[in-house]
Amino acid sequence: xxxxxxxxxxxxxxxxxxxxxxxxxxxxxxxxxxxxxxxxxxxxxxxxxxxxxxxxxxxxxxxxxxxxxxxxxxxxxxxxxxxxxxxxxxxxxxxxxxxxxxxxxxxxxxxxxxxxxxxxxxxxxxx
Numbered sequence: 001x002x003x004x005x006x007x008x009x010x011x012x013x014x015x016x017x018x019x020x021x022x023x024x025x026x027x028x029x030x031x032x033x034x035x036x037x038x039x040x041x042x043x044x045x046x047x048x049x050x051x052x053x054x055x056x057x058x059x060x061x062x063x064x065x066x067x068x069x070x071x072x073x074x075x076x077x078x079x080x081x082x083x084x085x086x087x088x089x090x091x092x093x094x095x096x097x098x099x100x101x102x103x104x105x106x107x108x109x110x111x112x113x114x115x116x117x118x119x120x121x122x123x124x125x126x127x
Contacts, residue, residue: 002060009080010097011089015055027051031102042071043079047088050100 004010016028027048035047049069053059066076083089087104091097 001058004060004096005062008060008062008096009089010058011050011061012058012097012099013050013053013055014099014101016102028102034103042075043082045069045071046076046079046083047102050088051102 002010016022016031018028022028022030028051031051035044035051039047046066046069063073063076066073071079080089083100084091084098087101087106089098089100090105092099
C-alpha cells in the first residue's frame with residue numbers, strides 16, 4: 001500500500017471484465033466509449049490515467065500529478081468530485097481510499113450508473 005499525505009487519495013483499480021464482446025487493449029472498449037460520450041476532455045484525461053492501469057493496481061494520487069498531465073489543480077479537484085458524485089470513484093467510509101470503476105457504479109449497489117440527470121433532462125423519456 002502506498003504511503004499517502006493528507007492531500008492524496010489512495011486509488012485501487014477495478015477493471016471491467018473482458019470477453020468476446022468486450023475486447024481488451026488495456027481498457028474495456030465499451031467503458032472507453034461510454035467515457036468518451038459522458039466526460040469533458042479534462043475529465044476524460046483523468047479517466048484514461050486511471051483506466052490504463054492493471055486491475056487491482058493501487059497508487060497514491062495528488063493534485064500535483066494533474067499538473068504533470070496538463071490539467072490545472074482546480075480542474076483536477078472538480079473532476080475528482082464529479083467522479084465521486086457520478087460513481088466512477090467509490091470511497092470506503094471514513095477513509096481516503098477509493099476504488100475507480102471504468103463504468104460508474106451507483107453507490108451501495110455496484111450496478112451500472114450513468115449519473116444524475118441534467119436539469120434540462122429531468123422528466124424526459126430518452127428510451
